[in-house]
Every structure is written in structure tokens, then in C-alpha cells.
Amino acid sequence: MIETRGLRKSFRSRQGRETKTVDAVRGVNLQVPAGEIFGFLGPNGAGKTTTLRMLATLIEPDGGEATIAGADLRKDPAEVRRRIGYVAQGGSTWDESTAREELVLHARMYGIGKADAHRRAVRALEAFQLTEYADRKCKTYSGGQRRRVEIALGIIHEPKIVFLDEPTTGLDPQSRAHMWDEIRRLRTEGMTVFITTHYLDEADALCDRIAIMDHGEVVAEGTPAELKREISGDVVLVGLDVANTPQAAQLLDGEEYLNKLETVDEGGLRLYVDEGATAIPQILRRLDHAGLVMSSIELHRPSLDDVFLTKTGRSLRES
Amino acid sequence: MKFARDTWLIFQRQLQLLLRNPVWVFVGVFQPVMYLLLFAPLLKPALNAPTQAAAYKIFVPGLLVLLAIFGGLFQGFGLIAELRAGVIERSRVTPISRLALLLGRSLRDVVSLIVQAVIITLLALLFDLRVFIGDLLLAYLMLALIALMTSAVSYGVALKVKSEDALAPLMNTVAQPVLLLSGILLPLTFAPGWLQGVAEWNPFSWAVDGTRALFAGDLANEKVWQGLAIIAVLAAAGVFWAARQFARSVR
Numbered sequence: 386m387i388e389t390r391g392l393r394k395s396f397r398s399r400q401g402r403e404t405k406t407v408d409a410v411r412g413v414n415l416q417v418p419a420g421e422i423f424g425f426l427g428p429n430g431a432g433k434t435t436t437l438r439m440l441a442t443l444i445e446p447d448g449g450e451a452t453i454a455g456a457d458l459r460k461d462p463a464e465v466r467r468r469i470g471y472v473a474q475g476g477s478t479w480d481e482s483t484a485r486e487e488l489v490l491h492a493r494m495y496g497i498g499k500a501d502a503h504r505r506a507v508r509a510l511e512a513f514q515l516t517e518y519a520d521r522k523c524k525t526y527s528g529g530q531r532r533r534v535e536i537a538l539g540i541i542h543e544p545k546i547v548f549l550d551e552p553t554t555g556l557d558p559q560s561r562a563h564m565w566d567e568i569r570r571l572r573t574e575g576m577t578v579f580i581t582t583h584y585l586d587e588a589d590a591l592c593d594r595i596a597i598m599d600h601g602e603v604v605a606e607g608t609p610a611e612l613k614r615e616i617s618g619d620v621v622l623v624g625l626d627v628a629n630t631p632q633a634a635q636l637l638d639g640e641e642y643l644n645k646l647e648t649v650d651e652g653g654l655r656l657y658v659d660e661g662a663t664a665i666p667q668i669l670r671r672l673d674h675a676g677l678v679m680s681s682i683e684l685h686r687p688s689l690d691d692v693f694l695t696k697t698g699r700s701l702r703e704s
Numbered sequence: 705m706k707f708a709r710d711t712w713l714i715f716q717r718q719l720q721l722l723l724r725n726p727v728w729v730f731v732g733v734f735q736p737v738m739y740l741l742l743f744a745p746l747l748k749p750a751l752n753a754p755t756q757a758a759a760y761k762i763f764v765p766g767l768l769v770l771l772a773i774f775g776g777l778f779q780g781f782g783l784i785a786e787l788r789a790g791v792i793e794r795s796r797v798t799p800i801s802r803l804a805l806l807l808g809r810s811l812r813d814v815v816s817l818i819v820q821a822v823i824i825t826l827l828a829l830l831f832d833l834r835v836f837i838g839d840l841l842l843a844y845l846m847l848a849l850i851a852l853m854t855s856a857v858s859y860g861v862a863l864k865v866k867s868e869d870a871l872a873p874l875m876n877t878v879a880q881p882v883l884l885l886s887g888i889l890l891p892l893t894f895a896p897g898w899l900q901g902v903a904e905w906n907p908f909s910w911a912v913d914g915t916r917a918l919f920a921g922d923l924a925n926e927k928v929w930q931g932l933a934i935i936a937v938l939a940a941a942g943v944f945w946a947a948r949q950f951a952r953s954v955r
Contacts, residue, residue, distance in 0.1 A: 443793065471797040476789065477791060478790075481721055481725070495799065
């Protein structure tokens, strides 16, 4: 449904008298099959939005190619526009208009006739539970309502693909869960959904497949489960007094179930093991025998953050 | 066909939003009305005009051109608000014609200007101004072309600078000399030679002369078609340039 080859974009930015070239996207290759929720995960400034805006024909790539819903992005952007929907991060509704007016106008911008546009608006309002507010001005809506109007705008012409840029940023937890349901519903209706997010849990729970992006490049791609499996094994965190930590480290170092051992500055050990469930009893026994008292023990299954950490050397939460 | 439909769609939408808040049309007309009521009465003695009506025939056309220039140049502010709300970006992901995105808006501005011009003209009638309807309509065509050009340029510049803080001083800096060099308030026949020479290069000066000739009932005056032609060419160029700004990447 989406295929990109070496998509690139750089921007020139001026700081004082110096002009710097920033490579926002440096060669992105992607393959997104039809009917899945595909997620772009990465920190702010990783190039997610720039890539999305290129795919949505809003900015022209410096290099590379892409085929979107069968249309060539470089040669026929007008056809791409007809086949996709795009919902920007910063909103797209006008304060003084009502949801119904916005929906009808937007449908008509796609060349849909007046009567049909009205019918579609009614259906979209119902599907997104907006009927009640349909004729109120957008400025009176809550954040969640407004976001639902925006998604409804993005799909009013029934595109094959819809791009959602950070669809849940700034929403409260309840609206967020609601939005996830809406996005899943789009998939059920046969749409391919392409989202960007910097939330780990969102990528994990919502997306069928994800690409992790950092510094303008895709550093990993796969289903969340696959990616986590690549990070071999579990992590066991053992809480100890600072004074006891060296002794414990010495004791456990070299155990055959242990892949790697790190000491934690505030006291304690970080143990990389293949299988947490079998390693923990052995760790406990060993420390108990030596009379070392633990303050805590935690089993840490790999998360997408660990995937990000291994691929980029940084934690997503820090960047 | 598609282009005409797209333009109509944007025009309708913009007009609808304007009608929802028509106070802006009247705010726009307030300043020229003040000039008409509080400044124009000074002109008969100052210009040595034979009658009050004669003074108005010189002053009102200039006032209308002034209204068209300023009304157009400041339309960009509304567009920056739309830009910020994401409405422009939302339009740009649809296959709608980029020229229509501009022209629909500029035509709305033209309509709003003509409404204002009619208000001014009607008020001027109370002060014994008399114009032939045919001449008046041609004068309105001139005003419409001026507003089309200035509003298109304002939209184009707004898309380039993307901030009100930059747009306001820019538009003022451009508008002031253009205004003073076009003999809008007083005819440039009073100006020293060098000033007249500079004004020759100001297209709006031609527009003002042409409009004055029309108000004087002097349809045969070559300034009429010259002014119309110059402004029409500039309006086409302005629209073309601004539509390209809509087509290019905007953030």
C-alpha cells in the first residue's frame, strides 16, 4: 500500500549569519501492506512528521521515490491526494465553523457533490459520536471532540490510507483510549492507517507493525513482539545497599545463566538473563546463602524502550 | 470546470464566514467615511474648487482607491490565522486547485470592497456628487482589479512570512510611499516636478488618475484605459505569484 525507497529531505536553517543544512530525513525505505495500523515511533525531531508530510504531498522530497496506494508520489501527487487522507498534528478546524460545515466543505474539496457531501457528513458525525455537537462552532469543542472532528475530516472521502500525525498527543487518558478504538475501527473498515507517535504504549498496543525512527533514519522495523524478541532475554533488577553491591556482583559474576551484569550507582545490580523466571530463584538462593539482604527484586521484560535503547544507545524517555 | 467549481466553493465559504461577522465590512469603511465627513469639507476652499461637488469629484475617487489598496493589503492577516489553525494545510492535502484557494479568497475581498465602495459613493451622493452610472461601473472595475491585486499580494506575502509581526510593518512600509506617491488625497498636479516624475512610476498613480477621469465623466481620457490596463496586468501577475505560494510547501 505504501512503498518508499530512499526518501530524503533536508532543510536549511539560518542561525545568525550561518546557514546550516539539517538532514531531517536521510533515506527512508518502508513497506506498509494494506489493512494494517503502521506506526512511526521516535522522539521529537526524529523526522517522523517530515516523512509523513512528504508522503502526504505537503512537502517535496529532495530524493527517493514512493508509491502510495498505487500512485507515484513524485510523478502524480494529485492522484496521491485523491487516495489518501491526512490529519495534521496541530489541528485543522476553524474556530468559527461548525463540525458539519467543515465536513461538508472538506468533502467538496475532494470534488464530492453537495448532496453526497451532506450525507457523508451526517454519517461521519454519527460514526464519531459528534451528532450532538454537529452545529456548534468548533471553538466550543473539547480537545477530544475536536480531534474526532479532525479524524472524520481526514477520512470523509473514504481514502485507502489515512495518515495520522500524533493522533493522541495532548488528550486525556480517557479520550486517548477512545481515540485508539476509533483508529482500530478504521482498520476494520479496511483502511490502512499510518500513525506517528512518541508514546511507547501507544505503539505497542495500537500498531500492527512499527518502524523506529531516530535522526532521520529507520533504525528498526517489525511487529512490536518481533522487535522485543530481538532484545534477547529479560532484565532482573536487584535492589541492594551500596555497601553490599560489590560483594554481590562478585558473587554472581560468571554464573552460567547470566549474559551481562551491571552495577547500579545508587546500589543494586542489573542482570541480563535469558529467562527471568528460571534465573530469579538461583539469584535469590545465591544471595541468601551469602547473607546479603535485598531491598527489592524486579523482573523487567523487554519493552519498546529497550529496543530503542539498544538501537540508538539512548532511552526514548530521555530523548 | 473543476477550477471554477473549486473557486466558487472557497469563495462561498469565505463569504459565509464574513457574513457571520459582517462588522468587519463596516469597520473597514469607517475610516474612509470619517475622511469623507471630516476632511473633504476642507477641500473646496483648499483646492479652489468652484463647488463642493467638484471637490468631491476629485477626492472621492482617490478615497476609493485608497480603500481598495488598504483593504486588500491587510487581508493577509486573516490568512495567517487560517495558517495557524491548520486550515490551509488541510486544504492542501486535497486535490483542490491551488489557484482556487487564492482566487476564492481574493474574490471575497473584492466583493467586500465593492460593498464598501457603494456605501462611500451613496454617502458622497448626499454631498452633491454626481456620476454617470456607466462611468461609475468602470471605476468599480478599476477598484475591483486593485483589490484583487493587493489582496493576492497580501496573501502571498502572508504565506511567505507566516507571522503577523512581520506582515504589519512590511505592509505599512509598502503602503505609505505608494499612497503618498499616487496623489490619492490631493492631485499630484500640485506636486513639484521631481515628485511628479517619481509618481509616474507608481502604478496606483495611474489608477487614481483613471478613476478621477471616470468620475469627471471623461470616458475618452486615455488615462482610463491606461490605468485599467496597467492594473489588470499587475493583478494577473499578483494572482499568479500568490497562487504559486499556495502550491509551494507552506507550514
